[in-house]
Amino acid sequence: MDTRIKVHHYITYCGVNMDINEKEQLLKYTLAKLAEAPQLVKNHLEGEKGILRYRRAYFRIKKYVDDFLMGEKRGNTTKRLVILPGLRGVGKTTIVFQIYDYLKNQKKIAQDRILYFSTDELKAYLGKKILDVADTFIQDVHKTSPIYLEKEIFIFVDEAHFDANWSETAKILFDKSKKIFMIFTGSSALNLELSVDAARRITKEIVFPMNFSEYLTLSYEHWFPPKNIAESIRNLIIHGETDAFVDIASSKENELSKKLIKIGKPIEKEWEDFVCYKGFPFTLSMSQIEAHEKIFSMIDRVIEKDIFSIQSFNTETRNTISRIIGFLALQFPGGTSDSKLSERLGVSPTMIRSILDVLEKTHLIFSVKPYGGAGKIIRKPWKYYFLSPSINSAIRFKLGAFDKNSRDMFGVLVESMIASYMIRMKETVNLPTGIFYDSEDGGADFIIQDAKENTIPIEVSYGKKDKGQIEKSIKRYNSKYGIIICECPKIRKEGNIIYIPFMTFSFV
Numbered sequence: 001m002d003t004r005i006k007v008h009h010y011i012t013y014c015g016v017n018m019d020i021n022e023k024e025q026l027l028k029y030t031l032a033k034l035a036e037a038p039q040l041v042k043n044h045l046e047g048e049k050g051i052l053r054y055r056r057a058y059f060r061i062k063k064y065v066d067d068f069l070m071g072e073k074r075g076n077t078t079k080r081l082v083i084l085p086g087l088r089g090v091g092k093t094t095i096v097f098q099i100y101d102y103l104k105n106q107k108k109i110a111q112d113r114i115l116y117f118s119t120d121e122l123k124a125y126l127g128k129k130i131l132d133v134a135d136t137f138i139q140d141v142h143k144t145s146p147i148y149l150e151k152e153i154f155i156f157v158d159e160a161h162f163d164a165n166w167s168e169t170a171k172i173l174f175d176k177s178k179k180i181f182m183i184f185t186g187s188s189a190l191n192l193e194l195s196v197d198a199a200r201r202i203t204k205e206i207v208f209p210m211n212f213s214e215y216l217t218l219s220y221e222h223w224f225p226p227k228n229i230a231e232s233i234r235n236l237i238i239h240g241e242t243d244a245f246v247d248i249a250s251s252k253e254n255e256l257s258k259k260l261i262k263i264g265k266p267i268e269k270e271w272e273d274f275v276c277y278k279g280f281p282f283t284l285s286m287s288q289i290e291a292h293e294k295i296f297s298m299i300d301r302v303i304e305k306d307i308f309s310i311q312s313f314n315t316e317t318r319n320t321i322s323r324i325i326g327f328l329a330l331q332f333p334g335g336t337s338d339s340k341l342s343e344r345l346g347v348s349p350t351m352i353r354s355i356l357d358v359l360e361k362t363h364l365i366f367s368v369k370p371y372g373g374a375g376k377i378i379r380k381p382w383k384y385y386f387l388s389p390s391i392n393s394a395i396r397f398k399l400g401a402f403d404k405n406s407r408d409m410f411g412v413l414v415e416s417m418i419a420s421y422m423i424r425m426k427e428t429v430n431l432p433t434g435i436f437y438d439s440e441d442g443g444a445d446f447i448i449q450d451a452k453e454n455t456i457p458i459e460v461s462y463g464k465k466d467k468g469q470i471e472k473s474i475k476r477y478n479s480k481y482g483i484i485i486c487e488c489p490k491i492r493k494e495g496n497i498i499y500i501p502f503m504t505f506s507f508v
Contacts, residue, residue: 026136029126033117033133034141038104040116041097053218055281057084057205058095061183062102064203068181069107069152079203080181081174083160085190086207087363087387088306089298091281092185095207096156099183103154112141113153119166119186120159120305130157131169146176154181161186162309171198187306188363208424209279209388212271212506219284220263225507226255233500233508236491237458238431238450240498241480250491253504271503275413276404279390292402295394299325299364306362311354320347321355328365328384329395332412335370335381335439356384363387366423371436371447371455371477380439387420389413411462414502415445418460418485421508422448432456444473444482455479461486462502470497 064079084092100116103109115137122128134155138146142153155173160166166184173180184190188206210218213225229252236249260267277283280298283291303321307313313321323345328336338349338356345352359365366387370380386392392413396402403409422435432448444457457473461484470482474496481496488499 023136023140025126026128026132027140029122029128030115030117030133030136030141033115034112037100037114037116038111041100041104044094044097045101053221054098055091055095055207055210055214055218057207058098060205061095061099065099065103065107065181071152071178078201080178081170081201082183082203082205083170083190084183084185084205084207085188085363086185087188087209088302089280089282089295090207090209092207093158094281096158096183096185100154100156109152109154113151114156115154116156116158118158119162123162129169130160130163130166131172134169134173146173146180149177149179152179152181154183156183158185160184161189161306166190167198171201174201187302187310187361189306189310189361206427208427209390209420210274210281211421211424211508212274212503215274215278215284216263216270218281223259223263226252226259228252229256229507233505234425234429234431236498236500237448237456237483237508240456240483240493243493246491246493246498253491253501256504256507267503271506272404272410274506275389275410275417276393277390279388283390289397291390292394292397295390296398299391299394302362302364307358310361311358313355317351317355320345320351321359324352324355325359325364326395326399329386329392330399330401332408335383335437337381340381364391366420368419368435368437368446370439372439376439383419383437385416385419387423389416389420392416407463411460414462415460418458418505419446421505422446422458425508438473438476440472440476442469442472443476444470447473447477457482459484463487467497 061082064082068080084095086092096116100114103114104111115133117133119130122130122133137155138144138149138153142149144150157166163169166186170182170184173182213230216223217225232245232249232252235245239245263270273288277288277291277295280295282294286294303318307321324341327341327344338352341347341352342349356365356367360367364387365384368383368385369377370382372380393402396409419435422432426432426435431450433451433453434449436447438444438447438457444459446458446460448456448458450456455477457470457477457479459467459470459482467484470484473479474482481498483498483500485500485502485505488501490501491504492499
């Protein structure tokens, strides 16, 4: 097929002509997607206002692509089915488009061998499934079947969670041919929809909002953090009883301080802006008000599209979902019980639990449960945090409750940031293995566990000077050490307590 596919292949499938044979309709849709992809990719990548860089997930996927193209020569063709789960706005589509651009312009892969489409659009306009388009792409465009493919092809599917059968489709195509490389993006519910068979074949790359290191790397050309800075901080957190890890982290912190000077701007101001409203790639070049509005629009899309694609609610529940989100944003750190929310909103505890579960599946929020046995988890309230403090800020802004000069409010945002970083660590490197909070009186903000189930209390001390809470938790759980993340100038260890500056922790 000529790679100079003309857009006139495209038909206006919004108003589907029922006289057109469905097979022909699917072919025209597939040709349209092949035709428009290069311009779509170009518009999206150039639309980043010249500040577009590559995130870590891009380089990992690029390696999978390179290994796939090398095929048997490299002896590694298993990582050819990649899923990118994550909250809306974290940059999943951008990563897919960057891979598309890499394939077409650097690896010189023919345009008709790279198919990109969105399941959301496919379902809305044609009512078809991913497998319908994949079959059309292989059988009608390439005139073959998966088994007899001679050249490598690439299928990139956005918003895969809008097709309930996406996991089975991925498994089928994976098993039929080693010549197909696939990327599926979608809400974090993709994790929960995997069948056991599909899970064995899939390489998962969860995409999170940016950490501070990524923010600086994407914002400033030629700036990169010290090598292994994140690993050194993780080791300090998990293996802090060993002084060698404290020394390594301190040395990396010194390197980091020297590199931050080269930015040429007040780094404290950059960090405060990042915490308050620049946690997403699309906010990099925006003002505070623009960013808050854009993030709030993203939250609306999560409610309108992702939540209702995961679970059916009646239209009246829409307002209840928004009120729960508002309540979580405005409360100060502390547990939230289903019964408390139920009483406040006049909705049954069962409905509250159902909504909170779905909000977690979208990754808009996550829960931190009380440390202890199953009984305590049931009896005690859970803590809820937004995946990025920028989400909390945007909701507060919309509700007229955002005050950047409020230390109390900023302390809430910082605690949310630290909680989200620990969730990120758990999901990406499997450490810590558990994240909880100390529900006993005067306990630490968090209790994490290492691979041997040793407990490590962590206190977020924004504006607080007392170390009593961390000492209580260390003694209560017989921990080897505890961690205070605070406004201290640099990493230090005093007795069995490790102090880590907020900004240093932001590079984990």
